[in-house]
Each structure stands twice: as C-alpha cells, then as structure tokens.
Amino acid sequence: MHGTDSVAFKEIGYGNLLRPLLKYFSKLSYKYAKQLLPVSDSLISTDNGYFSENVIKLGILNHFPDLKLTYTTIYNGLDLEFWKPASDGVNSRSDSCITVISKGQEVRKGLKLIEKLAFMRPDYDFYIAGLNAPDTGNQMPNIKYLDVLKPLTLREYYRSSKFYLQLSIFEGFGLSLCEAMLCGCVPIGSHVNMIPEIIGDSGYILERMDEKELLDIFNRASSDKLIEEKSLRAMKRISENYPIALRKELLLKALILDSGASS
Numbered sequence: 001m002h003g004t005d006s007v008a009f010k011e012i013g014y015g016n017l018l019r020p021l022l023k024y025f026s027k028l029s030y031k032y033a034k035q036l037l038p039v040s041d042s043l044i045s046t047d048n049g050y051f052s053e054n055v056i057k058l059g060i061l062n063h064f065p066d067l068k069l070t071y072t073t074i075y076n077g078l079d080l081e082f083w084k085p086a087s088d089g090v091n092s093r094s095d096s097c098i099t100v101i102s103k104g105q106e107v108r109k110g111l112k113l114i115e116k117l118a119f120m121r122p123d124y125d126f127y128i129a130g131l132n133a134p135d136t137g138n139q140m141p142n143i144k145y146l147d148v149l150k151p152l153t154l155r156e157y158y159r160s161s162k163f164y165l166q167l168s169i170f171e172g173f174g175l176s177l178c179e180a181m182l183c184g185c186v187p188i189g190s191h192v193n194m195i196p197e198i199i200g201d202s203g204y205i206l207e208r209m210d211e212k213e214l215l216d217i218f219n220r221a222s223s224d225k226l227i228e229e230k231s232l233r234a235m236k237r238i239s240e241n242y243p244i245a246l247r248k249e250l251l252l253k254a255l256i257l258d259s260g261a262s263s
Contacts, residue, residue, distance in 0.1 A: 008058075011052070121218060124142065199234075
C-alpha cells in the first residue's frame with residue numbers, strides 16, 4: 001500500500017476509494033489479504049488537520065471501519081550509494097529550493113502555496129521538477145520548471161539546493177523528500193501523514209496550509225545559522241531509518257513468515 005490505494009480525500013478529489021468500482025474491489029482485497037504491507041501507519045488511519053480547520057479522518061480504517069486487518073508497516077527504502085551529497089557540502093549551495101511534482105498532482109503537492117512563497121521571496125530560486133512551464137505568460141522569473149528529470153540530473157539539483165519543499169496535502173510516504181534529504185537539502189514539510197516523522201529535528205514543519213505561516217518558517221530557515229547542521233541531520237535521519245537494505249530485509253521476512261504460516 002503506497003497512498004492513493006488507501007484514501008478517499010474528497011476535498012481535493014484524490015484517492016482510488018473515491019471511485020465506487022475501485023473502492024469495492026479495494027475493500028475485497030483488504031478483507032481477504034492475509035497481510036497488508038503499507039509504507040506508513042498513516043495509510044491505515046490518520047487525522048489531517050493541515051488542510052482545513054475541521055480535522056479530516058483518512059486511511060482505510062476510517063473508510064472501512066468494519067474491516068479487521070493484519071498489517072505490517074514497511075517503510076520505503078532508498079539507495080544510499082546513489083542519493084548522496086556532493087563532496088563540497090552545503091556551503092556551495094545556491095539560494096534555491098526544489099520540489100518534485102508530477103503532472104496532475106499540482107493540487108495535492110501544494111504548487112499554489114509554493115508559487116505564493118516564490119512571489120514573497122524573489123531572492124530565492126524555486127525549481128519545480130516534473131512539470132513543464134504553464135502556458136500563461138505571467139510566470140515569475142524565480143520559478144524554474146524543469147520537466148521530468150533523469151535521476152542523475154535530479155540529484156544534481158538536490159545537491160545544489162538549500163531546501164526541499166514537501167508541502168503536500170496528503171502524502172503516503174515521501175520518497176522525493178527522502179532523496180533530497182540524503183543529498184543534503186534541509187526539508188520544509190507539511191504536517192500530514194508521516195512527513196513530520198521523516199523530517200524530525202532536521203528541518204521545519206508547516207502546521208497549517210497558510211502562506212503567512214509558511215513565509216515565517218521560510219524566513220527563519222533562510223537565516224538559520226545552523227543550516228549546515230540541519231543538512232547533516234537530514235542525511236543521517238534517512239540513512240539510518242530508510243535504507244533500501246532494511247526494506248528488502250523486512251519484505252522478505254514478512255513473505256517468509258506468511259509462507260511458513262500457510263504451509
């Protein structure tokens with residue numbers, strides 16, 4: 001389970017469970033599976049107080065409260081040999097931020113909020129990987145749309161940016177966030193799902209989807225004298241908690257145990 005298969009977020013039109021046929025078959029899959037393997041506990045149940053004043057309850061237990069589930073959370077894993085910083089470290093980074101947003105995910109990933117921040121901080125460049133520039137002619141000069149990038153190119157943008165913005169309204173895990181942190185970006189993330197858990201004390205958390213609060217956080221981050229220390233913390237958190245080797249180990253363990261139980 002990775003995210004969209006576990007949610008019906010009607011306020012933003014997101015999730016397979018909004019579609020009746022997919023919802024029906026998803027419920028059957030969850031009901032008859034011997035074991036579920038979500039990438040975060042939040043796909044089972046989570047409260048979202050970021051999007052609005054009213055807390056929104058999400059996750060399959062909130063959508064299917066009658067289900068009795070057996071599940072083991074196995075986090076996503078990252079290649080620690082590939083996603084790593086350049087040798088010259090954070091001091092060589094430009095005054096820039098990067099985020100990854102796939103086409104069609106602009107609302108869920110908080111693009112409008114990022115655009116507002118770019119308007120309020122014209123001294124910083126904001127790189128949007130995964131999207132082409134919009135057709136409108138009023139694009140801000142400090143927003144650079146990079147289209148879909150190959151991993152090597154994306155890694156170079158991570159390495160040269162000070163901050164990574166993960167301002168999602170809902171995020172099953174946050175692989176791009178982890179990639180950027182491994183490359184030394186200091187994260188600024190929304191208070192949804194397990195983004196705060198991933199970031200920990202290595203970055204900044206936006207509690208509510210509010211542009212003034214975001215600007216305040218960004219102003220503090222951009223003037224933080226401990227920015228290099230936070231960069232090192234970010235790398236350490238991901239390398240210790242989310243290596244691909246650990247995911248492999250836990251997946252194999254789950255499958256072997258399940259196979260043994262059924263034999």
